[in-house]
Amino acid sequence: MKITVYLFATYREIAGTGRLTLDLAPGDTVASLASSVTALVPGLPPADRLVVAVNNEYRDHDFILSDGDEAALIPPVSGG
Amino acid sequence: MKITVYLFATYREIAGTGRLTLDLAPGDTVASLASSVTALVPGLPPADRLVVAVNNEYRDHDFILSDGDEAALIPPVSGG
Amino acid sequence: MIEITHDELNAAEVEARVRHPGAGAIVVFVGATRDNTAGRKVLALEYEAYRPMADEQLERVASEMQERWDLTGVAIAHRLGRLDIGEASLVVAVSSAHRKEAFDACHFSVDRIKQIVPIWKKEYFEGGEVWVGSQADFDPIGVRP
Amino acid sequence: MIEITHDELNAAEVEARVRHPGAGAIVVFVGATRDNTAGRKVLALEYEAYRPMADEQLERVASEMQERWDLTGVAIAHRLGRLDIGEASLVVAVSSAHRKEAFDACHFSVDRIKQIVPIWKKEYFEGGEVWVGSQADFDPIGVRP
Numbered sequence: 001m002k003i004t005v006y007l008f009a010t011y012r013e014i015a016g017t018g019r020l021t022l023d024l025a026p027g028d029t030v031a032s033l034a035s036s037v038t039a040l041v042p043g044l045p046p047a048d049r050l051v052v053a054v055n056n057e058y059r060d061h062d063f064i065l066s067d068g069d070e071a072a073l074i075p076p077v078s079g080g
Numbered sequence: 081m082k083i084t085v086y087l088f089a090t091y092r093e094i095a096g097t098g099r100l101t102l103d104l105a106p107g108d109t110v111a112s113l114a115s116s117v118t119a120l121v122p123g124l125p126p127a128d129r130l131v132v133a134v135n136n137e138y139r140d141h142d143f144i145l146s147d148g149d150e151a152a153l154i155p156p157v158s159g160g
Numbered sequence: 161m162i163e164i165t166h167d168e169l170n171a172a173e174v175e176a177r178v179r180h181p182g183a184g185a186i187v188v189f190v191g192a193t194r195d196n197t198a199g200r201k202v203l204a205l206e207y208e209a210y211r212p213m214a215d216e217q218l219e220r221v222a223s224e225m226q227e228r229w230d231l232t233g234v235a236i237a238h239r240l241g242r243l244d245i246g247e248a249s250l251v252v253a254v255s256s257a258h259r260k261e262a263f264d265a266c267h268f269s270v271d272r273i274k275q276i277v278p279i280w281k282k283e284y285f286e287g288g289e290v291w292v293g294s295q296a297d298f299d300p301i302g303v304r305p
Numbered sequence: 306m307i308e309i310t311h312d313e314l315n316a317a318e319v320e321a322r323v324r325h326p327g328a329g330a331i332v333v334f335v336g337a338t339r340d341n342t343a344g345r346k347v348l349a350l351e352y353e354a355y356r357p358m359a360d361e362q363l364e365r366v367a368s369e370m371q372e373r374w375d376l377t378g379v380a381i382a383h384r385l386g387r388l389d390i391g392e393a394s395l396v397v398a399v400s401s402a403h404r405k406e407a408f409d410a411c412h413f414s415v416d417r418i419k420q421i422v423p424i425w426k427k428e429y430f431e432g433g434e435v436w437v438g439s440q441a442d443f444d445p446i447g448v449r450p
Contacts, residue, residue, distance in 0.1 A: 079424025
């Protein structure tokens with residue numbers, strides 16, 4: 001299944017792109033997504049430290065993804 | 081000695097005037113002033129409960145007054 | 161930085177007085193006249209001050225704030241005279257490098273103004289009026305900042 | 306009541322959104338860009354957001370405020386894009402019958418925004434730039450309001 005992953009701020013600059021498309025297997029979790037991204041993009045924090053949002057909600061690493069989900073790697077926020 | 085006493089808000093309305101002039105003796109204190117005012121103006125709180133400012137500073141009842149001092153009876157404040 | 165006035169208060173103007181290149185946080189308090197007190201409908205209010213003592217006591221509040229917190233700016237404006245419901249009676253603006261200082265100092269200032277500054281509020285109800293203020297709580301000499 | 310914009314923020318306009326006849330207290334927080342961070346001179350800043358997630362998380366902060374305190378109004382505006390020093394990046398306005406609620410809710414909102422809202426700040430120094438944000442403190446799922 002296709003999952004779009006958005007990258008922001010420092011992660012976007014590390015990756016050199018703001019968007020990746022991953023091909024994951026049905027039943028794959030946020031943890032699988034994080035491992036796939038860190039394998040593709042050197043220089044990110046370790047996969048188990050990545051904070052991930054799915055469809056605009058923060059999700060734990062055991063959250064199961066569905067085809068067409070929009071995911072995002074969220075670096076430490078610093079708004080305000 | 082002559083002491084001018086200003087009255088504000090509810091005290092002014094009780095007294096029907098915003099200003100009294102008292103003739104006090106040298107060495108008289110804020111306590112003497114408070115007693116003189118309550119003797120003149122029925123309806124004020126008891127003399128020992130009155131809060132008095134002298135020359136724009138809050139003063140204890142044992143504060144000694146001087147000729148020409150400007151005193152004021154300060155009702156409970158409610159600004160803000 | 162201290163102002164007591166019969167004119168309408170402008171919170172933006174008061175806030176502008178505390179702007180500073182080292183200020184990361186500005187906290188502004190606006191005290192407004194409410195349409196009710198303990199469920200009773202208030203029609204209008206009137207503020208009276210003992211001047212210049214009120215000015216001096218407001219200066220004292222500002223000094224206490226500056227002594228106690230590391231601030232880049234303090235401005236206080238209090239309105240006098242007759243106010244309609246919803247109008248601002250008090251505006252305090254505080255700026256600081258960090259927000260905790262600005263919040264704490266601003267909150268302190270309002271509490272402190274209500275303890276020591278000789279300003280009085282009269283509330284006008286239908287068929288009555290009353291000077292607000294509690295004799296039991298009033299101890300401007302004893303109370304510590 | 307929530308706004309994320311590239312336009313300059315107007316604190317007075319945000320404050321006007323929380324005016325209410327039952328509001329005795331309005332507290333406004335303005336977060337401004339400082340000219341230094343830990344002693345290093347900052348020249349400019351840039352804010353980036355993940356939208357619409359940032360909008361939704363700001364709405365969540367506003368809801369948490371309304372649930373926790375008895376408020377008569379909440380308005381939040383966050384700026385994006387490049388900002389000069391001294392410009393406002395965040396404005397929160399809160400109104401309530403009484404001041405303690407307004408102060409507490411406003412302070413909470415700023416802390417909470419810095420915990421969960423996906424907005425990032427880049428600081429531009431002489432000869433360098435850095436995305437601000439601490440990996441060690443960042444736990445938007447674990448942290449409770």
